[in-house]
Amino acid sequence: MTKTFASAGDMSEKKISFTEVGKDLWAFTAEGDPNSGVIIGDDSVMIIEAQATPRLANKVIEKVRSITDKPISHLVLTHYHAVRVLGAAAYNAPTVIMSDTARAMVVERGQEDWDSEFQRFPRLFQGHESIPGLTYPTTTFSERMTVYLGKRRVDLMHLGRAHTAGDIVAWVPDEEVMFTGDIVEYHSACYCGDGHFEDWGHTLDAIKSFEPRSIAPGRGDALVGPDMVEAAIESTRDFVASTYRPVAKVAARGGSLKEAWDAVRAECDPKFKTYAIYEHCLPFNVARAYDEARGIDTPRIWTAERDAEMWAKLQG
Template sequence: MTQKAFASVADLEEKAVSFVQLSEHAWAFTAEGDPNTGVVIGDDAVMIIDATATPVMAQQVIGKVREVTNKPIKYVTLTHYHAVRVLGASGYKGEGLEQIIASYPTYELICERGEADMKSEIGRFPRLFRAVDSIPGLTWPTLTFKEEITLWMGDLEVRIWHPGRGHTKGDTVVWLPQEKVLFAGDLLEAEAACYTGDAYLSDWPETLARLEALGAEKVVPGRGPALTTPESIRNAFAYTHDFVTTLFDSAKAAVAQGLDLKGAMRIARERMDPKFGHVFIYEHCLPFDVTRAYDEASGIRDPRIWTAERDQEMWHALQEEA
């Protein structure tokens, strides 16, 4: 038997960056399926939404911001705890950073599994963790909230909201109600696989419905291009819902049939490969996705902690090829 290269270790091709203005105050930093970063420029300060994986990688975002404003970057908001989103936060300290904002459940996850997740993700994504030695340690929020908090950046209302569980138990979005711009984090994807290794799959569709009810006119998903038309936004919500429910339904079918994890993987491939096999990071995500879906379908409510060792063991059990 041969095996596919682990996770994304073979993904070494640099992605083309886009920096798109969505409204008077909002921009999207995207890179062909890599994790997206949002930018909000208020009257006297800037907010970054998701900080990239390393301080060195954050310099690319800072460079784009500095093309349009010299205002201090006072705020970094974390949509969830995953290392690839948060470990670059220290790169903003020299830019005027005052607050790192996260939901309280995200803070709990950092305490519980942040160290393990950091080691796990560095092993999965070597390209995204360029200059990994520049990371000073875990990123800790300085301002937390349970359900929502509103900041006023001058006359601009910035609502930071934990709409429910989905991608993780602490998912956070940033909503600009005056401009109808939504920064959705990994609760919503476009042209990219949903990573569900730390997900609550039974909760995710309801959380998605809450987001869609906002009526956003511009959306930055966790991965994929910025969504700037009603059709593209509808499609992204429908796509994410389909991905999550197809995955979970396949796992529930496997459990109902008394199959083991490899059996669950077979059913998932039968149902998911034809619809989703072409999208960004699908092969990376699927083994983690199926493992979590199988656990949840088996009655394991909270995701188990991923470690670098567990990653490798699971991967080599599920991604074998003849």
């Protein structure tokens, strides 16, 4: 009998934390569930990541309203994944920002991603009936743009491919704080099913070059202080490399996907098995690593049908 998705059985509510990572900068975290960020300017607020549904977005808004009554003027989406973007309608933000590449990925594969994510992670789609449709930005950019929230400057940048081809970060220079989306995780598995393994480390190096004092990562606790920032960046680097390295060896000798799976389990289980969403991410990570190691540069689109076929093959 084929097992269900590891995430399908994870229905327990997660404890929400709301941590100040710099002056008027906050990280909304929930024990490995998708994080959001809050940047408070002189006269308005920027939100980083929308959550999966308007109902879940309202939990972020409730925390924002506990500290400020300034209007939400900007919503920044670091990439296109459904669990990050489909709650956008709750914010009523006049400006919704993605990279050019991320918007193109919504067009190309947004509906398929929504369908497959909904099947994989039912708990993260509480109130899914309130989602009005795919989320499209009002504003896009290629490499870099700057937004001023009054005097507060926020630099939005595409530093390289990693979790997806269209990842962006938000850098707040007055406090030296970065919101990295899923390029950096903390005690949570990296989802690499749409990732670029060979580029990811270079993108981490680009983040590291800013010498952030704090980081709001994509999943896991807020990273406050240089030591915690360094530990999270290097742990993320190790996770990505430890996934790709054994797969590349298997692919180089013409080995099978199942052999790649066994090799990754042997290397990663001892180090990362206790990380949040590890079991959920693992088959998708191995499948994408196997493709990349065989020269497939653009991640293949995940569909609910492809998910189930791969899951049955590796987990059944």
